[in-house]
Amino acid sequence: MSLAWDLFVAPLESQAFQKALLGGSLVAIVCGVMGCFIILRRMAFLGDALSHAMLAGVTAGYLFMQILFGVEAHAPAMLIGSIVAGIVTVALISFVSKVSRIKEDTAIGIMYTGIFAVGGVLASVFSHRIHIDLYHFIAGMVLGVGDEDLWLMAIVAAIVLATVILLFRHLQLTSFDPVMAASLGFPVVALDYVLTACTSLVVVSAVNVVGVILVVGLLVTPAATAYLLCNRLSRMMMISALFGVTSVVAGLYVSTWIGKVATGPSIVIASTLQFMVVLAVAPKYGLIADWLRRRSMVPQRLVEDILGTFRYSSDNRLAFADIASHLHDSPSHEAVRRALRSLERQNLMTESAGTWVLTDEGELEAKRLLRAHRLWESYLQHVGTPLDELHNQAHQLEHLHDEETVDYLDDMLGHPILDPHGQEIPEDFMHLVPGEPVKASLLRESMSATVVEVADELAKFDVAVPSIITAGPRTDGDAIWTFHLEDGRTIHLNHDQADQITVVLVSPQD
Amino acid sequence: MTSPTPSPPFAIEIANLTVSYGPVPALLDISVKIPAGSLVGIIGPNGSGKSTFIKSILGFVRPDVGEVKIFGESAEQAKGQVAYVPQRGSVDWDFPITVREVAMMGRYGAVPWWKDLGRRDRQIADQALEMVRMQEFAHRQIGQLSGGQQQRVFMARAMAQGAEILLLDEPFAGVDAATERAILDVLAQTKKAGRTLLVVHHDLATAAEYFDRLLLLKQRLFAFGPPQAVLHPRLLSEVYEGNLRVFADMQSREFVADDEVSR
Numbered sequence A: 001m002s003l004a005w006d007l008f009v010a011p012l013e014s015q016a017f018q019k020a021l022l023g024g025s026l027v028a029i030v031c032g033v034m035g036c037f038i039i040l041r042r043m044a045f046l047g048d049a050l051s052h053a054m055l056a057g058v059t060a061g062y063l064f065m066q067i068l069f070g071v072e073a074h075a076p077a078m079l080i081g082s083i084v085a086g087i088v089t090v091a092l093i094s095f096v097s098k099v100s101r102i103k104e105d106t107a108i109g110i111m112y113t114g115i116f117a118v119g120g121v122l123a124s125v126f127s128h129r130i131h132i133d134l135y136h137f138i139a140g141m142v143l144g145v146g147d148e149d150l151w152l153m154a155i156v157a158a159i160v161l162a163t164v165i166l167l168f169r170h171l172q173l174t175s176f177d178p179v180m181a182a183s184l185g186f187p188v189v190a191l192d193y194v195l196t197a198c199t200s201l202v203v204v205s206a207v208n209v210v211g212v213i214l215v216v217g218l219l220v221t222p223a224a225t226a227y228l229l230c231n232r233l234s235r236m237m238m239i240s241a242l243f244g245v246t247s248v249v250a251g252l253y254v255s256t257w258i259g260k261v262a263t264g265p266s267i268v269i270a271s272t273l274q275f276m277v278v279l280a281v282a283p284k285y286g287l288i289a290d291w292l293r294r295r296s297m298v299p300q301r302l303v304e305d306i307l308g309t310f311r312y313s314s315d316n317r318l319a320f321a322d323i324a325s326h327l328h329d330s331p332s333h334e335a336v337r338r339a340l341r342s343l344e345r346q347n348l349m350t351e352s353a354g355t356w357v358l359t360d361e362g363e364l365e366a367k368r369l370l371r372a373h374r375l376w377e378s379y380l381q382h383v384g385t386p387l388d389e390l391h392n393q394a395h396q397l398e399h400l401h402d403e404e405t406v407d408y409l410d411d412m413l414g415h416p417i418l419d420p421h422g423q424e425i426p427e428d429f430m431h432l433v434p435g436e437p438v439k440a441s442l443l444r445e446s447m448s449a450t451v452v453e454v455a456d457e458l459a460k461f462d463v464a465v466p467s468i469i470t471a472g473p474r475t476d477g478d479a480i481w482t483f484h485l486e487d488g489r490t491i492h493l494n495h496d497q498a499d500q501i502t503v504v505l506v507s508p509q510d
Numbered sequence B: 001m002t003s004p005t006p007s008p009p010f011a012i013e014i015a016n017l018t019v020s021y022g023p024v025p026a027l028l029d030i031s032v033k034i035p036a037g038s039l040v041g042i043i044g045p046n047g048s049g050k051s052t053f054i055k056s057i058l059g060f061v062r063p064d065v066g067e068v069k070i071f072g073e074s075a076e077q078a079k080g081q082v083a084y085v086p087q088r089g090s091v092d093w094d095f096p097i098t099v100r101e102v103a104m105m106g107r108y109g110a111v112p113w114w115k116d117l118g119r120r121d122r123q124i125a126d127q128a129l130e131m132v133r134m135q136e137f138a139h140r141q142i143g144q145l146s147g148g149q150q151q152r153v154f155m156a157r158a159m160a161q162g163a164e165i166l167l168l169d170e171p172f173a174g175v176d177a178a179t180e181r182a183i184l185d186v187l188a189q190t191k192k193a194g195r196t197l198l199v200v201h202h203d204l205a206t207a208a209e210y211f212d213r214l215l216l217l218k219q220r221l222f223a224f225g226p227p228q229a230v231l232h233p234r235l236l237s238e239v240y241e242g243n244l245r246v247f248a249d250m251q252s253r254e255f256v257a258d259d260e261v262s263r
Ligand SMILES: Nc1ncnc2c1ncn2[C@@H]1O[C@H](COP(=O)(O)OP(=O)(O)OP(=O)(O)O)[C@@H](O)[C@H]1O
Pocket: B021, B022, B026, B044, B045, B046, B047, B048, B049, B050, B051, B052, B053
């Protein structure tokens, strides 16, 4: 109790801490909001440039008042100086990238270092006249903010938030699709300047908190953290502001607890840690979610391979160990179990007392895959693949088993009955369905069907329509089809001829 | 009379090629032999595997079954014999490089990295530029050329490479009529120099005029041969199912032709 009091409430009694908390939170909120635009428009480098350029502006503003009017550390002049420096930098950057082929990021690099260097020269030449510590602009000194600074932060926050709320749709559309924004008559260029001006303001007030060098961290990190969690810009802005505030609060506390730690860096470390944690656990775009998704995804190949193992079973039942032992590239038992569960969910399989049983649907699916496998083997033999490589290659290829591919192979190979190992290729049960018209070449021995159409070229065989034909055995290396006609005649047809008779399978019970 | 070591008659021999990215094959059982020195147009609807076909010849995608032979050698051994002319959209036209330097890039593969390009390489690059009639632009930056000229520069680069086979993926996409002419000129010139060209093309109306042979692709090879045979309405309606406008157009042409014959 008293420990918690000491840790959390006691620091609040210090006025410096209160002001830091208030100022830091104000700054964090606007940084979070503007940061969303900055990362969506890929302007992070520009934010960095602005923060450096403003250091030159501060120096110029200070010297201007000091030399001309003898006023020391005139805050409004320094503020105006830094904003002017920001605007000059942006204007020079867009000038250079427009009139030359220099791309924008390079132009930023040229201009901000140039202006920053001018500030450095001014500060060293007039070092005898500068009576404030410029260091706090570099490292930030949130625990030393005065009332004037607080006012500045509040005004900046008011202006920026009002602008973003009033112009939300305009800013959203120009960021997402500037071409369309222009076609709607939005002043795209002016809106760009509005955004840049707001960014400059935010940077100016944020420098007090974390310093020139770390400003970008405060602008970009909370926004990026929110980006991992949100799918809508408005929500992203709110969450980003919240993350900004939490990192300021955490950073302030930690630096007071540890004592000598600078507040700026500890605020930025807090926001970076926050980002890393969210990156790991974010529900949609996070690493853990991604890992879980990938883990729970059952590879289709494994599912198909498992169905394939049932060709080693005579009664469509296999124990888990048998399934695992028949699988080719020995996947983990965990993966096999997940795949089996997935098959169960698809009603292709059921489990009873440790044995897996194919359902009727599962049996059909397994038969379809077996057909694809054996047709691919026949195809591979047909194109001259050595016999001992057939099985393994076909095992890879059987995953190409869409109906069109399998039909093509079957037709191309002349509807083979046996595969190269002499095992029967299941008949084309996808098309051989009672009531569906098919080519007579699909009929296997002893199947009966009603003839519904015969091409004119087959006139000499005089097949009546309608009539019942029954397939006999295939001869001549399975290249000649035999059909028994209703009138007792038997005819022999080649593949092309058999294709020209359209039949409808007679269902077994008829 | 015996001719000394006859040159192999086929530039590209593809046997039983099947390529898949997922459960459905992008190319299925393609077998085709493309004679050296021919100008072949590859046609087929969107997603029919034209780009995949090109990529398999380049050796960018691994076939599931089958093989690709370039002048009788396997694709790996024939590296450098096949040049790819990129789509115009994929080039940074602001890149600080002149026409001649682009042509010279064609020689980069022939020179070990510790050596400079020799006089011979420069000559070859210049000859290639001459062939596409771009020598007068040799010192221009590549952004300051018309679309047709840009295409020609990359054709020159392919030729400087010494590649016997050139693959072009939709060179006519989004170019005006004049540029289309200019590109056609270069194709004709290149063919005259004995090279083999494979060009992915979308416009059936011009296909017959532009190419000696057409290759009609939709997952499988539907036809390969002279344009009149490949642009058969029955074949096209089978491949471009639903795309009736093209089909209707082809048919009306045929009727016109029939009319002329009967008169
Ligand atoms: N990298 C890839 N990953 C998965 N599938 C792909 C990939 N590339 C192509 N495909 C698929 O392969 C098939 C053939 O694609 P391909 O790019 O070869 O077609 P295309 O004939 O060039 O089409 P287009 O005329 O539109 O350029 C398409 O169904 C396509 O969706």
